Amino acid sequence: MSTQTPGRRVRFDALGIATTDLTASLAFYRRLGLEFPEGAEHAPHVEAQVAGGIRLMWDVVPAEEAPAGGGGPQLAFLCDSPAGVDALYAELTDAGYRGTTPPWDAVWGQRYAVVADPDGNGVDLFAPLDAP
Incomplete structure (x- = not known):
């Protein structure tokens, strides 16, 4: 069943991550193969394009506005x-x-394994057991 309003199309486009330490967060995700522009650590908003055209977005938030214990994506x-x-x-x-x-x-x-990024968000690492 579709929940879209006639004449309006909506599609998932991006996933956002709030971070209090953009430098640490980008360093973590670089180790997972994501690429960011030079100097991205100094921006208030950073994006990376991933497979399928989805964007991952990071926004810097003050520590007092960050969710306690992570709890993000x-x-x-x-x-x-x-x-x-x-x-x-x-x-x-x-x-x-x-x-x-x-x-x-x-x-x-x-x-399967899980590692926390610098903001406490869980990052799953996985592979099929029958993969070479």
């Missing part, structure tokens, strides 16, 4: 293999990012 990054999940989780946690769920073989057929 949960992003998911597909890795090339189960070993890739383990390697990326180790790279991120070795770099000082907080691992919230160590790699494990999930019942739904994926190698």
